[in-house]
Amino acid sequence: MAETTLVTLTIDQEQGRLDAVLGQAKLPYSRSTLANWIKAGLVLVNHQAVKRSYVVKKGDVVSINPPAVKETALEAENIPLDIVYEDDDLLVVNKPQGMVVHPAPGHSGGTLVNALLYHAPLSTINGEFRPGIVHRIDRDTSGLLMVAKNDQAHHALAAELKAHKTQRIYYALVKGNFEENEGTIDAPIGRHPKDRKKQAVIGDGREAVTHFKVIERFGGYTLLELALETGRTHQIRVHLAYIGHPVVGDSVYGHQDKIFNIKLPGQLLHAKTLVLTQPKTQEELRFDSALPALFDQVLQELRENQGL
Incomplete structure (x- = not known):
């Protein structure tokens, strides 16, 4: 079994429900994970198990005891990696x-x-x-x-x-034209009320913010650069479909799987740039990647179709 580390917090002022307080704390666990641990009795307040709705008070001592994790039994496979x-x-x-x-x-x-x-x-x-x-x-x-x-x-x-300090920049080819050159989509995302396999913009969803900038216009299609401020499931795909510009090739959220008779195996969405901090040296590391060949082929077809 892998070792786990006990985390202890002391509440310095009244802040509200336990699950909300922990969700806002700078902890390396998701809010849903913490909620499950509270329910399982792995989060104690003053050495006592409580419900997620418990309202913390000044001086409360919160102890988080993550469950022991089994060493992985998954099979290692010799698959080429980039x-x-x-x-x-x-x-x-x-x-x-x-x-x-x-x-x-x-x-x-x-x-x-x-x-x-x-x-x-x-x-x-x-x-x-x-x-x-x-x-x-x-x-x-x-x-x-x-x-x-x-x-x-x-x-x-x-x-x-x-803490939203990691920079994640995506490129996406989307349906339709943008009048603006840049903007922000701020719309909460949660489980789709009718299709549990999908996400949707819903009133009581979790905060979701996506920033976009137009890179190139093709007349009927637009190449966007997108920066994630939050990281919800399917966030970019849901947000772009919500504003009427689904990602090309994303048949789940509203676009066909063909363009110029090119069969697309999925959405033309690429995580292009990643900026992070090396955990030990604290050096900022920045990485960039080229668009996949099929993505680039579609862009070339669009340019040729416009005589560019």
Whole structure:
């Protein structure tokens, strides 16, 4: 079993519900994870188990005892990786479109995690099926991902991500024309009320903010640069569909899977740039990746169609 670390907080003023207070604290755990731990009795207030709705008071001592995590039993697979950077603490990989990030029902092998396990040791704090994974991108989204090789690095990278200090820049080809050159989409996202496999903009969803800038216009299509301020599931795809500009190739959120008779295996969305802090040296690391060949082919077709 992997070791776990007890985290203790002392409340310095009345702040509200326990789950909300912990969700706003600078902890390397998601709000949903903390809520589940409260329910499981792994979060104590003054040595007593409480409900998520417990209202913390000044002087309360909150103890978080993360569950012990089993060392991964996943199979390491010799799958080629596009490694952009590697040191003793982390890797940055360029994930191809079509590759699932970690094992899940229906995808027990052939994932990025299976490939990473063959290459290097990974952090263990994120559960048996997601070792090393600090953040994810969708199966049919390509691009840069940071991966933690040890628990200390994972904590540091996750905390920086939660504090919105990690920069994640995406390129997307979307349907339609933009009059503005740049803007911000600020709309809460949650589970779709009718289709549980999808996300949607809903009134009581979690805060979600996406900044966009027009890179190139093609008449009927637009190439955007997008910066994530938050990281909700399918955030870019949901936000762009919400404003009437679905990502090209994203059949889930409103676009066909063909353009100029080119069959698209998924959305033309690429995690192009990643900026993070090296956990030990505190050096800022910046990485950039080229657009995948198919993405670039579609752009060339659009330019030729306009006589550019």
